[in-house]
Amino acid sequence: MKTRDATRFAFDALRGYRTRTLLMLLAMSIGVASVLVLTSLGEAARRYVTGEFSSLGTNLIIVLPGKSETSGGSPSLLGGTTRDLTLNDALAVSRSALINHMAPLIIGSAPVSVKNLQRDVMVVGSTSSLLDVRQWRLGKGRFLPETDITRARFVTVLGSTLKQELFGAKNALGEWVRIGDRRFRVIGIMAAQGRSFDIDVENVAFVPVAAAQMLFNTQSLFRILLDTRSRESIPRAIAFIKHTLRERHQGEEDVTLITQDAVLATFDKILRALTLTVAGIAAISLAVAGILIMNVMLVAVSQRTTEIGLLKALGVPQRQIIRLFMTEAALLSGMGAGLGLLVGQTVSSVIGYFYPALPLGTPWWAFLAAIGVALGTGLLFSLLPARRAAQLDPVQALARR
Amino acid sequence: MIRLTDIQRNFQVGDQQVHALRDINLQVTAGEYISIMGPSGSGKSTLLNMIGLLDQPTAGHYQLDGQDVTTLSDEQQARTRREKIGFVFQFFHLVPRLTAAQNIALPLMLAGMPEKQRNQKVQMALQQMGIADRAGHRPDQLSGGQRQRVAIARATVIGPAVLLADEPTGNLDSAAGTEVVKILEQLNANGLTLLVVTHDETLGKRARRRIHMIDGAIEHDTLLQNHTPPASP
Numbered sequence: 001m002k003t004r005d006a007t008r009f010a011f012d013a014l015r016g017y018r019t020r021t022l023l024m025l026l027a028m029s030i031g032v033a034s035v036l037v038l039t040s041l042g043e044a045a046r047r048y049v050t051g052e053f054s055s056l057g058t059n060l061i062i063v064l065p066g067k068s069e070t071s072g073g074s075p076s077l078l079g080g081t082t083r084d085l086t087l088n089d090a091l092a093v094s095r096s097a098l099i100n101h102m103a104p105l106i107i108g109s110a111p112v113s114v115k116n117l118q119r120d121v122m123v124v125g126s127t128s129s130l131l132d133v134r135q136w137r138l139g140k141g142r143f144l145p146e147t148d149i150t151r152a153r154f155v156t157v158l159g160s161t162l163k164q165e166l167f168g169a170k171n172a173l174g175e176w177v178r179i180g181d182r183r184f185r186v187i188g189i190m191a192a193q194g195r196s197f198d199i200d201v202e203n204v205a206f207v208p209v210a211a212a213q214m215l216f217n218t219q220s221l222f223r224i225l226l227d228t229r230s231r232e233s234i235p236r237a238i239a240f241i242k243h244t245l246r247e248r249h250q251g252e253e254d255v256t257l258i259t260q261d262a263v264l265a266t267f268d269k270i271l272r273a274l275t276l277t278v279a280g281i282a283a284i285s286l287a288v289a290g291i292l293i294m295n296v297m298l299v300a301v302s303q304r305t306t307e308i309g310l311l312k313a314l315g316v317p318q319r320q321i322i323r324l325f326m327t328e329a330a331l332l333s334g335m336g337a338g339l340g341l342l343v344g345q346t347v348s349s350v351i352g353y354f355y356p357a358l359p360l361g362t363p364w365w366a367f368l369a370a371i372g373v374a375l376g377t378g379l380l381f382s383l384l385p386a387r388r389a390a391q392l393d394p395v396q397a398l399a400r401r
Numbered sequence: 402m403i404r405l406t407d408i409q410r411n412f413q414v415g416d417q418q419v420h421a422l423r424d425i426n427l428q429v430t431a432g433e434y435i436s437i438m439g440p441s442g443s444g445k446s447t448l449l450n451m452i453g454l455l456d457q458p459t460a461g462h463y464q465l466d467g468q469d470v471t472t473l474s475d476e477q478q479a480r481t482r483r484e485k486i487g488f489v490f491q492f493f494h495l496v497p498r499l500t501a502a503q504n505i506a507l508p509l510m511l512a513g514m515p516e517k518q519r520n521q522k523v524q525m526a527l528q529q530m531g532i533a534d535r536a537g538h539r540p541d542q543l544s545g546g547q548r549q550r551v552a553i554a555r556a557t558v559i560g561p562a563v564l565l566a567d568e569p570t571g572n573l574d575s576a577a578g579t580e581v582v583k584i585l586e587q588l589n590a591n592g593l594t595l596l597v598v599t600h601d602e603t604l605g606k607r608a609r610r611r612i613h614m615i616d617g618a619i620e621h622d623t624l625l626q627n628h629t630p631p632a633s634p
């Protein structure tokens with residue numbers, strides 16, 4: 001029997017039993033669509049979170065004072081073993097050839113004012129390298145000066161919103177602002193770029209790190225940000241930083257190092273597992289569809305007993321009867337999968353329309369998996385009914401009328 | 402052509418053995434016209450199904466064209482059935498969703514014949530059965546006699562050597578039955594071996610050779626010499 005004829009015969013049979021065909025198509029397409037929609041949501045969550053972390057910059061190493069990231073208060077309360085990170089520590093670790101940029105960080109809050117306009121904002125003390133490490137964009141003027149970082153110069157770079165609030169549409173470059181109890185000259189304005197993970201760049205005043213030390217009357221750094229020349233050099237750079245700081249801190253390992261890579265990898269793993277779990281749950285609905293298909297196929301076999309008996313009388317071998325029923329199953333699950341793709345994509349685009357921030361997009365493996373599982377369950381669960389049909393006793397099948 | 406030797410067919414019903422066929426010995430030569438009669442339950446259908454390879458004997462041998470067919474695989478038996486044997490049933494057994502033409506084309510399609518060739522053969526069969534104008538009708542749009550003619554066309558379209566008809570007129574009024582018998586006899590006149598199971602005495606008496614069965618055994622097997630059936634049934 002020709003494949004085209006077999007397909008036509010199966011198709012006619014499906015059309016002949018419209019209700020059961022529609023029922024099975026419905027079950028199949030719901031299963032496929034839910035796999036697609038749920039994986040695309042999971043993937044969207046993963047892409048969103050990893051995207052946020054990527055905005056930290058690449059090949060980033062963060063050095064924090066204290067052995068772990070719990071020291072929100074005074075570290076000296078924990079027994080006095082923790083030393084502050086100082087500017088000299090920062091300079092020492094940046095001396096390696098593995099390190100590309102180094103940006104020390106002091107963060108505090110202070111009133112920033114022009115004439116009688118005043119705003120309480122975050123003041124970030126750092127160096128010119130901060131721009132490179134965090135990959136932020138400057139709008140106008142210059143960023144912090146590239147001079148000896150231990151020298152306090154009273155210049156500042158303002159975030160775009162802050163500038164707007166203090167100066168309006170007027171030029172701010174070269175003007176003076178008061179931060180805390182000192183006067184700073186504005187040398188640059190950041191480009192508008194929204195929040196960058198931990199710092200709201202538009203609402204910040206950047207000052208040289210030594211100036212921040214004076215402003216907040218502290219020697220200790222909040223953090224040291226470093227980035228390496230390549231991703232591969234991260235482990236060696238970490239070893240170097242640990243070694244250097246241990247020597248400078250009298251053999252104590254009292255810092256914590258975080259790599260953006262590690263954080264990213266962890267989140268990536270967790271979220272991918274989540275996506276797979278959700279997809280797995282959705283795949284259960286496909287299995288349910290498969291069982292439904294089996295039932296409906298069994299009904300079909302008993303409905304068409306005489307037809308099967310007739311086929312046998314016409315000289316159709318068992319193998320070919322199995323093939324005919326499997327063709328029906330393949331057509332059904334194929335059409336169901338196609339319909340499911342359509343429904344899934346439609347639902348995805350509707351979600352995308354209402355939540356444009358979600359980076360929706362079904363991964364290619366979800367398409368393959370959904371179609372594969374649909375065809376797989378469809379065929380697998382039709383095997384038993386098809387075999388039952390093939391093994392019917394033709395005499396008894398034809399005795400029924 | 403057909404040679405049955407010591408054929409037995411037993412059915413197990415509960416703990417009882419039903420002997421549907423006992424020690425059947427039968428030889429059929431090509432081109433014969435045989436009627437099989439006997440009371441209900443005497444094994445007529447079982448014998449016909451046995452000859453048509455739809456049923457397997459419990460014991461005995463069946464040779465078709467010199468070949469022992471009882472030991473063939475499912476695949477080989479199906480092939481033999483497809484090529485050599487045609488069935489006509491009391492209840493027609495047309496596929497309800499297919500048109501008359503499609504029903505007739507079914508065996509050709511299953512055998513893998515290209516559509517063009519198929520359509521030609523179907524067209525010829527429809528003409529021969531006098532139902533060319535019903536080609537596009539589905540079974541529920543046909544009368545009983547027309548349905549049986551479609552069934553006969555389907556059984557013979559592939560060109561079998563034997564036609565097995567189990568009560569072909571059993572579900573028809575006498576006019577339609579007469580029409581069907583005429584067609585069957587016409588086919589036999591053209592060389593087709595014809596075995597007809599029937600209740601109808603007058604129909605049975607039209608055959609040159611008459612087999613009478615009782616209780617699973619052949620009671621009489623009479624071959625009339627110089628027999629000429631009435632010109633018109």
Ligand SMILES: Nc1ncnc2c1ncn2[C@@H]1O[C@H](COP(=O)(O)OP(=O)(O)O)[C@@H](O)[C@H]1O
Pocket residue numbers: 396412413414419420421439440441442443444445446447448
């Ligand atoms: N599948 C079966 N199971 C049990 N008994 C059967 C079966 N098929 C036929 N028989 C029995 O075999 C005998 C012959 O049946 P059958 O050939 O159909 O008779 P006929 O066609 O002459 O009326 C009957 O007694 C019937 O009850």
Ligand SMILES: [Mg+2]
Pocket residue numbers: 445446447
């Ligand atoms: Mg019978």
